[in-house]
Amino acid sequence: MQKPQPLNHTREQITQLDNDLLSLLAERRRLSLEVARSKEVDVRPIRDTQREKELLARLVTAGREKGLDAHYVISLYQSIIEDSVLNQQAYLHGRANPETQKQQYCIAYLGARGSYSYLAASRYCQRRQVEMLDLGCQSFDEIVQAVESGHADYGFLPIENTSSGSINEVYDVLQHTSLSIVGETTIEVSHCLLGKPGSKLSEIKTVYAHPQPISQCSRYLSQHKALRLEYCSSSAEAMEKVNQSPDNSAAAIGSAEGGALYQLESIESGLANQKINQSRFIVVARKAVAVPEQLPAKTTLIMATGQKAGALVEALLVLKAHQLNMSKLESRPIPGTPWEEMFYLDIDANISSEEMQQGLKQLERITRFIKVLGCYPCETVKPTQLSNSQLLIEPNTSKAEVISAVNPDPSPYRFSKAYKAQASEIHCGPFTIGAGHIGAIAKVTLSKSLLQQESSQAALSAFERRVKQLKETGFQAVILDGCQQLASAEAIIPKLRQTLHQYDLLCVIAIEQATDMPLATEHADMLFLTGKQMFNQTLLAQAGTLPIPLFLERNDMASYEEFMAATETILSQGNQQLILCDSGIRTYNNANLPTLDLASLILIKANSHLPIVINPCYAINEDALVLQTQGIKQLKADGIVLNYALEEDTIALMGEVVRELYR
């Protein structure tokens, strides 16, 4: 083997390359602003998702030639594009509101430097290239007063968090203020355990934190019961306490960025229960702003409907009639009037649009009170995704004709088309299945080796290698089968899930018996009720009450009617996020192997709006897999489940089958 070049030398090269990358990114930002200027003149929308798709597809191909995998290239460019879109929005918004163009903004926020509110406010100012004068406050009321009295230009109020939900006190404060909402901003809340430099987890006795991070990290804290919790009024106060503590026994929960302001270091990171933990802040000011029509806008309003039955429904129907999409609805009690509620609505529309103006007029006629809190640019940039076919192969438009109504069934069952004509589309994170979206799901039986050395890093690394392969093969979700046999499932399942999420794969946990439910519901993104459980009414009803999507596998002895009856038990309990899975039934063909019941597939596609995926792996030998997939696809199944043994290298065949599915 050739001797490697000296480490220092290689590091210098990497440093140089990183500098070049930064210069290129800065230049790209400059060009993106140039595009915004053209769009200002031509009055074109900022977002052009067609252009983004073309750009991503080209980059994926170019990246592949350079040995960079698609997953890496896409996630990198999704954040570059997000930055580009938000900068263009900030630019155009500033141009439409010249009075807001200042050198400095004085911003009132909760806590002190280093709190999440402080980080959100600094991000907001950076994007507008404005210097920030910060005014830390002790309460939401104080923030509002600071802006109302003119001491601050803007106030930052946290309105919701993806793990702990809406922040009710902020909604209450908004009922009484004369301020307008002029912006929103979302930040990634990445909780770390912060200690004095050099301190170790084993030394920590007390953890200081604001109640919100404590609730968002409840799982981590329950695993470290010896830690004593001290509640603080903000994350900044918590960090200050640790900074002032005489020894290494104190830690705070906060961001690494904020901790650095208090000379604290991260002892552990990724403490939040949810992988995606974001907080959305609203920005309030004394004067409302105009949102140029090229920008996606949101209008927030509060209203009190009449007390008669159906008053809220009537108000919502007004929105529907004017094609106004409501992205959020909250209710809060009206102080002094028990049993009466004030409703907060976020509507994806510009206040100056015709639909919104008409809708508001009509709402005024049927509500007791209505007030627009503000119209502002929507800062949620939904990442553009490439379809799997774009990721893997050239798109092919020669799709077979839909097999339509073979046996139109007018039954009013919830699974039927008579009940819901439109095909159901099930969403879970980046995964969508049904209504034309095809899914490829791998079913992984956790191997003996993993069971035996579950804590060993080697077993997890082997798992990660396989997961990477599955992602590259085109799978979108992985069913973990056999989790319950793991000796310390509680410890290992979160790690397996984390690995899957790292590759944007959903974690689906198979339910073999009723006792598997608690563990699975805690850790899975979706559940897979195995065929064995299809007749277990109690379990089906329980699954029907869960808020997460489910797969229901057909029992290999179940008739079409029994399969559908099982879906009805689930749907009647409320959970409408149901995907069917048929893995074959027993017939006289072969006593040991099930047979794929393609006649039922035709019936289900004709009669039901629910998506259905097929697992052909039990029914046939491997040689026929590709052929079967062609058949399944022709019959309009919504996807495929493929069994994948972790220790066996069947990945090449899987790749062929998945490509066939998307062809």
Ligand SMILES: O=C(O)C(=O)C[C@]1(C(=O)O)C=C[C@@H](O)C=C1
């Ligand atoms: O090409 C454009 O129209 C741009 O605004 C640039 C850009 C990009 O950053 O690449 C940003 C936003 C659009 O949605 C598409 C692409």
